Amino acid sequence: MELAQGTPLEMTPPPAGSAGPPVWVHILPVGRFQCRDGRGPFVMNDPQAVINNTVAYHGTADIPVDYDHQLLWTRNNGQPAPAAGWIKELAAKPDGIWGRAEWTQVAAARIVAKEYRYLSPVFLYDAAGTVMKIECVALVNNPALELTAIASVGFGTFGPPALSAEERAVCSQLGLSEAEFYRANQRSQHEKAECARQVVEDHEICSRLGISLADYLNIKQQG
Known part of the structure; x- marks a missing residue:
């Protein structure tokens, strides 16, 4: 994974009705935020520091994108956790952290069909709620954080139960x-x-x- 600072144009999702899914997706908001289910508050005032920590955490591996957080549940329910895609690059923008996604053919088709519309980051944070790094991302339909949706204007969510x-x-x-x-x-x-x-x-x-x-x-x- 390589750090990069993309331009706002590069990181803007394609307009509605475009042929494919967006390349750049909104992963985390900047500032103080809280989940709709009460988790939080969390704080991210330094997106670049979170990007640096995330890259150091994952090393040469890309950040996985799965379906419905199955990566968190696979050990418990024994079900497979296929990738929907991979975050290949991270960039800081005024509204938070964005990632350059490389989608699988299956996920791309499901996003275009709006079977999945939102992103849900799983992030690690300290006792004060300060976001430290991003662990993985999921395609979901049950959002909780206000993010730029991948298929239409909407919300995203954060991972494990409170x-x-x-x-x-x-x-x-x-x-x-x-x-x-x-x-x-x-x-x-x-x-x-x-x-x-x-x-x-x-x-x-x-x-x-x-x-x-x-x-x-x-x-x-x-x-």
């Missing part, structure tokens, strides 16, 4: 963002579910074989 006051306190103590805490918690719950599933399977096997669980576990351990 945490409780106790969970936010843990994040502050551990130096984690809410997104990082959410993913770690999802992994923990997934591992617990896997463990419970394995216990049920072990009991069913013991019942079919007519042996005790202790004997069965001993046999498993031996080989």
Whole structure:
């Protein structure tokens, strides 16, 4: 990914009725903002610093754009998380951060058909709500942040569900963002579910074989 400062003309989405989806898309607003569902407030007063942090965070990888934040849910629901596109470049503009998107053929067709109309950034922020970097972006139809929509004038949204006051306190103590805490918690719950599933399977096997669980576990351990 390369940093770039595009001109307002380059970053303006194509007019309604154009043949393809926009190349430059609005990812984050500048200043103080809050989600319609109450999350926030968040602050982004230095778009270029966020761009620099984002590029350092992703390294040589592009920023993924998925559908409906499936990247956040795939470990929990086991469903695939195909890319809708990739953010290849970021640029600061007076109204926030814009990204140059390279869409897949499938996503381009769905955007043109207005099956997906809005963008939803997942960003990491500190305890004060200051935006630090962008993790990924999603195509959504349930927006919460006021952004320039990709298919018409409208809104965008921010990712993971809000945490409780106790969970936010843990994040502050551990130096984690809410997104990082959410993913770690999802992994923990997934591992617990896997463990419970394995216990049920072990009991069913013991019942079919007519042996005790202790004997069965001993046999498993031996080989």
